[in-house]
Amino acid sequence: MTRCGTVAIVGRPNAGKSTLLNALVGSHLAIVSPRPQSTRLPVVGVCTRGDTQAVLLDTPGLLDPGYALHRAMLDTVRDALTRADVIVHLVDGADPDPEALAAALRNLELTVEPDRIVPVFTKTDLASPPPGQLGISAKDNAGIDHLWEEIRGRLPEGEFRHPEDDLSTQPLRFFVTEAIREVAFAQLREELPYAIHAEVEEFRESSSPVYIRVTMYVERDSQKGIVLGKGGAQLRSLGTAARALLEPLIGGPVYLDLWVKVLKDWRRDVAVLRRLGFHVPDTVA
Numbered sequence: 001m002t003r004c005g006t007v008a009i010v011g012r013p014n015a016g017k018s019t020l021l022n023a024l025v026g027s028h029l030a031i032v033s034p035r036p037q038s039t040r041l042p043v044v045g046v047c048t049r050g051d052t053q054a055v056l057l058d059t060p061g062l063l064d065p066g067y068a069l070h071r072a073m074l075d076t077v078r079d080a081l082t083r084a085d086v087i088v089h090l091v092d093g094a095d096p097d098p099e100a101l102a103a104a105l106r107n108l109e110l111t112v113e114p115d116r117i118v119p120v121f122t123k124t125d126l127a128s129p130p131p132g133q134l135g136i137s138a139k140d141n142a143g144i145d146h147l148w149e150e151i152r153g154r155l156p157e158g159e160f161r162h163p164e165d166d167l168s169t170q171p172l173r174f175f176v177t178e179a180i181r182e183v184a185f186a187q188l189r190e191e192l193p194y195a196i197h198a199e200v201e202e203f204r205e206s207s208s209p210v211y212i213r214v215t216m217y218v219e220r221d222s223q224k225g226i227v228l229g230k231g232g233a234q235l236r237s238l239g240t241a242a243r244a245l246l247e248p249l250i251g252g253p254v255y256l257d258l259w260v261k262v263l264k265d266w267r268r269d270v271a272v273l274r275r276l277g278f279h280v281p282d283t284v285a
């Protein structure tokens with residue numbers, strides 16, 4: 001009998017959640033950044049090994065919500081915690097906070113059976129886990145197989161929900177916007193990457209090269225100037241890097257047509273966030 005179920009990957013910002021999803025799926029699906037709070041929407045990865053299929057949910061970091069977008073981010077964590085058969089709680093080896101999940105569950109007023117939770121210490125190439133604790137290093141590819149066995153043992157028996165070679169259930173246009181955010185984290189400084197939201201306006205898969213038009217929203221005029229750069233140089237550099245990430249995913253040449261627009265203070269504006277497709281609850285608990 002095969003096993004199949006949903007696995008939520010949760011933990012504080014920067015714990016290594018997206019890196020683990022990519023390691024399990026074997027593809028660079030989720031954006032990774034040395035800076036915290038890079039994941040905003042859950043990324044779904046499908047990992048099929050032998051008789052077992054795990055639908056992995058990479059979630060935004062557990063944080064105290066500061067503004068409306070944070071409430072939407074935490075709401076996606078709530079949803080993942082509620083749906084998951086198994087919860088992998090990543091504790092950042094470089095900055096451990098083993099109580100983060102318990103605190104988040106209390107704040108969200110959720111209860112979870114303890115045997116659904118697998119606590120995992122990350123970045124063991126930088127620091128050793130406490131005795132008896134499962135540790136992984138995505139950098140050295142250490143402990144991943146052991147973690148997979150822990151996950152597998154907790155998944156219910158059942159048919160696979162997805163074809164064995166599927167890597168995700170999300171549309172390519174989602175990964176287009178994520179690639180743009182990833183290069184924004186790599187190239188733009190300070191607060192600016194956090195102020196960016198990308199939307200695909202047009203996606204012509206039948207044209208050659210594949211034509212993709214994307215609007216990058218920023219919060220202020222001054223930010224628009226920085227994203228464009230002198231003579232448009234910064235925007236071109238973002239486009240070149242994003243294209244390099246996307247072409248392997250799309251499987252061919254891409255023409256990426258990037259535009260920048262101001263959407264004033266969008267991260268704090270509940271009505272705008274909802275229009276952009278974020279689910280913003282009125283309160284978190």
Ligand SMILES: Nc1nc2c(ncn2[C@@H]2O[C@H](COP(=O)(O)OP(=O)(O)OP(=O)(O)O)[C@@H](O)[C@H]2O)c(=O)[nH]1
Pocket residue numbers: 011012013014015016017018019020031032033034035036037038039040059060061062122123124125126136137138139140
């Ligand atoms: N040394 C080391 N660094 C790691 C490891 N796993 C992840 N990192 C780094 O830690 C940083 C954060 O990784 P992410 O995967 O983006 O973390 P996250 O938990 O998804 O972060 P948010 O989405 O912002 O909550 C990146 O710079 C990664 O390269 C590891 O095993 N060893």
Ligand SMILES: [Mg+2]
Pocket residue numbers: 017018019030031032038039058059060
């Ligand atoms: Mg992440």
